[in-house]
Amino acid sequence: MNRFSYHRAETLADAISHLRSNPAAAIIAGGTNLVDLMKYEVERPGELVDLTRLDELRGISETPDGGMRIGALVPNSDVAYDERIAKLYPLLTHAVLAGATPQLRNAATTGGNLNQRTRCYYFNDVATPCNKREPGSGCGAIGGVNRIHAILGASDQCIATHPSDMCVALSALDATVEVAGPDGERRISFREYHRLPGDEPQRDNTLRQGEIVVAVTLAGEASYFAENYTYLKLRDRLSYAFALVSVAAALQLDGGRIAAARLALGGVSHMPWRKPDAENALVGMAAGEETFTRAADILLAGAQPHEHNAFKVDLARRAIVRALTQAAAATPQSLSDKRIA
Amino acid sequence: MSQARPGSAEIPIQITINGERRCVELQPWTTLLDLLRHDLALTGTKKGCDHGQCGACTVLIDGRRINSCLQLAVMQDGKAITTIEGIGQGSHLHPLQQAFIERDAFQCGYCTPGQICSGIALIEEGNAVTRDEIRELMSGNICRCGAYPNIVDAIQDVLVQRSGVIREAAE
């Protein structure tokens, strides 16, 4: 871990001006991802701007449209155990609790969860090539050990995945990211927040220089998915492991018919993977395996597996069908009983 | 406002450790875990991976269980830290420490302080009652000796003791 200077931000404006004036500066809050990567020498910031004393980034509050606003500094565990969120957006509750561990969730923040880097062996090992860590050095995972890597939306530069569970649910719930920067505040729809690697895999998201995530908001109407939802995560051990494939599924049912649907995948792409076509294919249809399979096929269309991760395509298809079945039956996946209903 | 340039003077912070207020000066890159183990000689908190992948370094920060290896010490200014040394010593053991002994919930002992800090927090959090729930919410603490069933037994014992106490108080 390199030496760096430390600045404890007093105000949001102070933090932004530090970030703008020093391109080598990075922001720190929960530390669970950044400190980890600094010890691997993957991140070597010249300055750390500590956001944790900024009260304006704290707190979970209700919004006028019946939705919720989650401050960027709110720890994952506060999101997970907030009763209002559990009532309105249980999909989010479940996704958060499917990720990491109680200790990590106590430290990791909402903003940090959005901005965590990838899960990739090569990104984490400075002795190997990685375009995300060191643009132009090559992608070690292509042709390498890539069982955990992306099958959708990858490029010939990078096949890393976004590691978050929380973000898969936020994507499915069409959350909005509030950011503040040198040019003022702006709101980014969640689906526009993360990006595919393309030929700039070093960029995980669409934040501009000096911008800081302030909060994530959930619209009131997203709470209509509070009855029929699930977060289904498949991994290499039953807890404390990243997703090989995860599915956030949420439905609004009108009798036996699907009135609205949300479907997002984790562990398969550089960002939570959604496609309006897949959701549209569900709307108006009767809930059932055939319909679910069609949606899965649309969502997975164009999947490009590598040497070791071809299984993810079929696994994702099956997981989507199962997740939609769980959602339709209003039997969300239990987090402690590992049997998959 | 605290500020430091690389290699320059150390930053002073105030931190309460096991009930004792301390003023320490440190470099910003020192983690809470290294502060405890190296500077304060509180070696009960263990370094198993230094990356938040094992839970051996779990301490309570303002009552919440957290991996101390991923926390910069300088950011703990004003906070209260409880380590295993502050949980119970000598003949004054916390009920969970005693339950760990009775249930043989450890072998080599290296993950044990983290397991106990984590288990105490789990009991306080109140989110686990069944064995399945304990298992899931103790999964942030790896035990390579494989004492997991005994760890779950020990925590369950204390949960039962606790609920007994609560019932008696209510009657």
Added chain:
Amino acid sequence: MLKNDPHIGSPRNRVDGPAKVTGAATYAAEFAATDLGHGYIVESAIARGLIRSINVAAAEAAPGVIKVFTHENRPQTAWFTYKYRDQVGPPGSPFRPLYSEEIQYSGQPIALVVATSFDAARDAAALVIVEYAEKPHLTDLSIARKDAYKPPKKRLGIAPPPDPRGDAVKAFSEAPVSVSAEYAIAPEHHNPMEPHATTVIWEGDGKITVHDKTQGVQNSQAYVASVFGLSSDNVRVVAPYVGGGFGSGLRPQHQLFLAVMASLALERSVRVELTRQQMFGHVHRPETINAVALGADADGKLVSIQHHAVAATSQFEDHQENVVNWSGMLYHAPNVDLRYELAKLDIYSPGDMRAPGAPLGLFALESAMDELAIAAKIDPIELRLRNYTDHDENDGKVFTSKELRACYREGAERFGWNKRNARPCSMRDGRELIGWGMASGVWEAGMMKTAARGVFTADGRLELSCATSDIGTGTYTILSQIGAETLGLEMEQVTVKLADSTLPASPVQGGSWTAASAGSAVMAACQDLQAQLFKLARKIDGSPFADASDDDIAFVNGRILLRTNPAKSVLLAEALAASGEEKLEAEKSASPGLIGPMRYAAYTHSAVFAEVRIDAELGQIRVTRIVNAVAAGRILNPKTARSQIIGGVVWGIGMALHEETLTDHRLGRIMNHSLAEYHVPANADIYDIDVVFVEEHDDKASPIGVKGLGEIGIVGTAAAIANAIHHATGKRLRSLPITLDKLLAA
């Protein structure tokens, strides 16, 4: 009552428990010293080649750096490779850290940065600039196996495969029922929770005290003395607490060399701790491929067993373990052909890891037996009973004891095996398929020459000491029990000191031999103290024992008393006080003897039963129940013994489903070098584990009737799980770990 409340055989809490639950137990990296230098290792990024240049200028200029050691400025150490040998290493040339510019594996230590703080050393380590001249490397066993060879020199203590018996090929080809397949096990890393670390305390005058993470303090001491040309008197190695070993601490690891080297060169105390990533740069369980072919008659009686294994080793050592011999001794068969070969890779030497060899070979053998049971339409337990053997057919020796039949019977009963529907895919609960499988387990019941000392003092206390270690196995506790029981004391009156090279000689702690070996030595020392105390008690004025013989007395509640009249007694402390001595001392050693091992073969056995619940569509496997019935002779402490078996079972579950070291063969580099990506079981993965200790009387395996428990728990577990997976799904998975992708592809 003449008898004490028996300590031996009763469940007792660990005597080191209070120290461990309060954080007071101190491990190798936790010893402090004034002006301690902190060492941080720089590792090679390539698998094979030469260091063309290594530039340490920036690192040496970094704040707090004391010195950077590389092969270019390494202080003088022993020249000959034999000086680097240790008690348990295999044939070959042991790895010599910082020896030359040659790179032999990725992750090889190539520099040590010593600084005034850990942070400063870590920071500076990243500033070392290395240029390599790469050479072609090979890390892929599937390629290297074509050049597999029979190890020309056998490793001490590891029996090579026995000579073939009969004509196994012919018998196989003529057998009415047969199975033949290949079974592979991925390389695994020990990953004890405590990373390897050494703190060397510079005592002055060339003397050092070494706090090493080791399973053998005297092995480390001898290594340090030999490599650095020191007198053993100047090297004291201690390791009172070891945060998990599992074999990783048997041989001296490179952090020991580096810490001692730096301490001697700098004449100051130095600590070197490995990071978790660096823990993947040394010892590991070798990747192993087994080919097994079984032939049987129509009744399921084996007529032919062929078991050929190829295991990976390094370029510089021939690590060997017993993988195939089990197939020649667990069942009766007239025609047997066992072969064990090695293949060289550009990796660090593999080493012993919990039950080295056995779970690899038995995963293959016991999977094949399950396949044979299906082919012959015989219940898997019945098949094993039909092929039961009462002697070790590899060498014709009789077993000291073998209650494996009772393991099958009691394990099956506890598990409810008789409710099993033999047809695969026939048991289901909702969406989940249920599978029940079983396997046998076997491990050597070894004993090694070990010495122990007992000191009885005027305050009525007993202190026992021995150089062996307690790596979490419960050695402190069982030795306290043996001492307390023999002298009729409370356990609180007994203190046990271990893992100090100045204590009576002991081999490394491993191989499941410590309870039998150190336990027998302690017993012998305590019996000697008994005799001394009795002698003194007879001498005191008005002694009630004037005419008594050894058989007439007992040691109870801190007294010697007459069996025929327990009211007549002498306090032990009183007997000692009357003699005018302050303490009594006895040092004894225990050995396996000469005759016994020539006539008898000693093994522990087990029958493991596994229940899996599988979501066949999604590939999720849960091991919801394990019953492990173990025959291991006398059980000294059922509480800690159960924990040993549970731990072994958890390892078996990890081997079956999770553990796999992944190498990028293009880079020759391990890629999942973290606990986030090398998966060991988490709490959520472990459901019910039921341990049954079968009654087994053994008066030959060791003087105290103990056979050892450290390894047997893992041995049959992975095979039982794989067999259960087949029963649940009809899919035979022959490559470990059985991850969901393999299950879905099968």
